Amino acid sequence: MSSSHAEHPTPNGSEPRLDGLPPPAVLQLQAAARAIRDGAEPAARQALAGVLALVPEHPEALRLYGILHTRAQRHDEARVCLQRALAQWPDYALAHSDLAGVQHARGDMEAAFACWRRACALAPAAPMPWFNLGRNLQLHGDTTAAIEALQQAHMLAPDFLPALILLGDALVHAGRFDEADARYRAALALYPACGDAWRGLANMKTRPLSDADREQLSVAWRQPAITPTDRIAMGFALGKVCEDQGRYGEAFDALNRANSELRELRPWQAAAFHAHADALLVASRQLPSAIDLKLGHEVIFIVGLPRSGSTLFEQILAAHSHVEGASELSELEQVLGEESRRRQQSLLQWIGAADAADWQRFGQRYLTLTARWRRHKPRHTDKLPSNWLLTGVLGAMLPGARIIDARRDALEAGWSCYKQQFYRLPHFACTLTDIAAYIRDYERVMGVWQSAEPQRIRIQHYEALLAAPEDEIRALLAFCALPFEPSCLDYHRASRSVRTASAAQVRQPLRRDTARAGHYGALLDPLRFGLGLPKFG
Known part of the structure; x- marks a missing residue:
C-alpha cells in the first residue's frame, strides 16, 4: 500500500484514498460517506464495518470512522481511529487535517496546529489544508499567520468564496482595510448575493458604502432565489448603508425584516x-x-x-x-x-x-x-x-x-x-x-x-x-x-x-x-x- 496520499486524484484518474479496495468495498465506503453527510449514524457504521471486514484497517474507512465519531463529539474515539489510519498511511494529508480538528476539540492546540501544518506540507497544492489552517489560526488570534495561509488558499482556488471572505475578515482584523475591501468586492464579482461579503463591507463601519453599493445591494436582496443566510446578512448591510445615508425608515424596515428572519431560525426565550x-x-x-x-x-x-x-x-x-x-x-x-x-x-x-x-x-x-x-x-x-x-x-x-x-x-x-x-x-x-x-x-x-x-x-x-x-x-x-x-x-x-x-x-x-x-x-x-x-x- 502506498505511503503517500495527498488530496488530489492520481494522473490516471484513480482516487488514491480508495487504494486497495475491491469494488464492493468502494460502494460501501461511498454509502458510508453519504450516511455521515446525512447524519445517519447506524447506516454509516454498518457500511464502514462492511468495508473493514473486507479490508481490515483500511485508512480511508478508519478516517471516515474518525469523522463519524467527531460529529458525535466522541473525540477520544475519533483520535484513535485517525491515528490508526495514519499508522497505515503516514503521509495522508486529509487524515492529518481531520486529526487536527479532533485535537482542537480536545483542547490540545499545539498538536492541532502541528497536524494542520503537516497537512499543508504534504499537500501544498491543495487549497483546503491551507484554508483549514488559516481559519483556525484566525480563530486562535494569530491574524498575521492566518492571512498568509488564507492567501495561499485563495491563490490555489481563486473562486473559493469561503477563503476570499475569511481573508477579507483577517485583513480587517489586522487594520488593512483597503485590501479587505478588495477581497470582499472580488467575492461579490463572483456572486453578487454573497451575504458574507456585504456583511464584511458593512462592518467596516468607518467606511460608508456608496449609493451604487446601496442600489446593488437592494437589487440582490430582493432576488427570490438567494439563501436565507445571504438574505439576512444583506438585510443588516442594507440597514447600515441606509442609516449612513439618513434613510432611517428604509433602514428600520431592512433591519426589522433581517432580524425577523434571523429569529425564525432559533427564537430567543x-x-x-x-x-x-x-x-x-x-x-x-x-x-x-x-x-x-x-x-x-x-x-x-x-x-x-x-x-x-x-x-x-x-x-x-x-x-x-x-x-x-x-x-x-x-x-x-x-x-x-x-x-x-x-x-x-x-x-x-x-x-x-x-x-x-x-x-x-x-x-x-x-x-x-x-x-x-x-x-x-x-x-x-x-x-x-x-x-x-x-x-x-x-x-x-x-x-x-x-x-x-x-x-x-x-x-x-x-x-x-x-x-x-x-x-x-x-x-x-x-x-x-x-x-x-x-x-x-x-x-x-x-x-x-x-x-x-x-x-x-x-x-x-x-x-x-x-x-x-x-x-x-x-x-x-x-x-x-x-x-x-x-x-x-x-x-x-x-x-x-x-x-x-x-x-x-x-x-x-x-x-x-x-x-x-x-x-x-x-x-x-x-x-x-x-x-x-x-x-x-
Missing part, C-alpha cells in the same frame, strides 16, 4: 433566560471563599452588552506595555464545559457541589489554557461580553482578576445590538422587547455583584470616556493596578489584531457623534417601554 440568570445568581452567591485570593491577577475581564464600548476599552488597555489584548476568548466556557462533561451535569446542577479546591483547579486550568496570551506581556484581557453572567463564578475561580463592566446608554446600546447580526443563535438581539428584557437581567445581576465587590468590578461608562478621556483612562488603569502610560491615550495607534465588529472604529480617535437612536422616533418605543423610558416626544 426571554423568560427561560431570566430564570437561568436568577438561578445562577443565587447559586453563585453561595460559593466557597477562594483559597488563593490572588489567583487570576493576570486577567482583566471585560463584560457587558455587545456594542457598548467593550472593544474600545480593550484597545485602551492593550495599548499598555503590560497588557495583551486577547479579544473574545472561549477558554472560560471550555473549562466549565469540561467539568460539566466530567460530572455529566449542567453547570447549575453541579455548581453547589464544587468546593474551594475545585474552583482553584478550574482557575488554574483557565490560566494554563490562556498562557499563550502572556508570552510577551504579563497580563491579558478576556473580552467576551456575555461573561457578565459568570461574574459570581469568577469570584470563586479567579478571584484576583479584575472585571470591567462596559456600560453605554441603554437605548443606544440596545438599538446598536438590533443593527448588528450575531451568529451564535438563539440571540437576544432579534426583537426590541427581548433586548430590553436582556438589558434588565444584565443590569440587575451586575448591580448585585458591583455592590457586593466593588474592589474587583468597575463600571466603565462609555459616555464618561467621551466626556473626559484622560481622567477616565487614568482611573481605568488605576483600577487594574496598571501604571499610567501615555500610549493608552493614543490607543487608536496600537498595532494589534482586533477580531470584533468594532475593528475599524477603534483604530480611529474618539468620536462624540455616535448616538443614532433619536433618528428613529417612535419606532423604538417598544425598546423604550421595556427599559422603563418615556415614549418618544
Whole structure:
C-alpha cells in the first residue's frame, strides 16, 4: 500500500484514498460517506464495518470512522481511529487535517496546529489544508499567520468564496482595510448575493458604502432565489448603508425584516433566560471563599452588552506595555464545559457541589489554557461580553482578576445590538422587547455583584470616556493596578489584531457623534417601554 496520499486524484484518474479496495468495498465506503453527510449514524457504521471486514484497517474507512465519531463529539474515539489510519498511511494529508480538528476539540492546540501544518506540507497544492489552517489560526488570534495561509488558499482556488471572505475578515482584523475591501468586492464579482461579503463591507463601519453599493445591494436582496443566510446578512448591510445615508425608515424596515428572519431560525426565550440568570445568581452567591485570593491577577475581564464600548476599552488597555489584548476568548466556557462533561451535569446542577479546591483547579486550568496570551506581556484581557453572567463564578475561580463592566446608554446600546447580526443563535438581539428584557437581567445581576465587590468590578461608562478621556483612562488603569502610560491615550495607534465588529472604529480617535437612536422616533418605543423610558416626544 502506498505511503503517500495527498488530496488530489492520481494522473490516471484513480482516487488514491480508495487504494486497495475491491469494488464492493468502494460502494460501501461511498454509502458510508453519504450516511455521515446525512447524519445517519447506524447506516454509516454498518457500511464502514462492511468495508473493514473486507479490508481490515483500511485508512480511508478508519478516517471516515474518525469523522463519524467527531460529529458525535466522541473525540477520544475519533483520535484513535485517525491515528490508526495514519499508522497505515503516514503521509495522508486529509487524515492529518481531520486529526487536527479532533485535537482542537480536545483542547490540545499545539498538536492541532502541528497536524494542520503537516497537512499543508504534504499537500501544498491543495487549497483546503491551507484554508483549514488559516481559519483556525484566525480563530486562535494569530491574524498575521492566518492571512498568509488564507492567501495561499485563495491563490490555489481563486473562486473559493469561503477563503476570499475569511481573508477579507483577517485583513480587517489586522487594520488593512483597503485590501479587505478588495477581497470582499472580488467575492461579490463572483456572486453578487454573497451575504458574507456585504456583511464584511458593512462592518467596516468607518467606511460608508456608496449609493451604487446601496442600489446593488437592494437589487440582490430582493432576488427570490438567494439563501436565507445571504438574505439576512444583506438585510443588516442594507440597514447600515441606509442609516449612513439618513434613510432611517428604509433602514428600520431592512433591519426589522433581517432580524425577523434571523429569529425564525432559533427564537430567543426571554423568560427561560431570566430564570437561568436568577438561578445562577443565587447559586453563585453561595460559593466557597477562594483559597488563593490572588489567583487570576493576570486577567482583566471585560463584560457587558455587545456594542457598548467593550472593544474600545480593550484597545485602551492593550495599548499598555503590560497588557495583551486577547479579544473574545472561549477558554472560560471550555473549562466549565469540561467539568460539566466530567460530572455529566449542567453547570447549575453541579455548581453547589464544587468546593474551594475545585474552583482553584478550574482557575488554574483557565490560566494554563490562556498562557499563550502572556508570552510577551504579563497580563491579558478576556473580552467576551456575555461573561457578565459568570461574574459570581469568577469570584470563586479567579478571584484576583479584575472585571470591567462596559456600560453605554441603554437605548443606544440596545438599538446598536438590533443593527448588528450575531451568529451564535438563539440571540437576544432579534426583537426590541427581548433586548430590553436582556438589558434588565444584565443590569440587575451586575448591580448585585458591583455592590457586593466593588474592589474587583468597575463600571466603565462609555459616555464618561467621551466626556473626559484622560481622567477616565487614568482611573481605568488605576483600577487594574496598571501604571499610567501615555500610549493608552493614543490607543487608536496600537498595532494589534482586533477580531470584533468594532475593528475599524477603534483604530480611529474618539468620536462624540455616535448616538443614532433619536433618528428613529417612535419606532423604538417598544425598546423604550421595556427599559422603563418615556415614549418618544
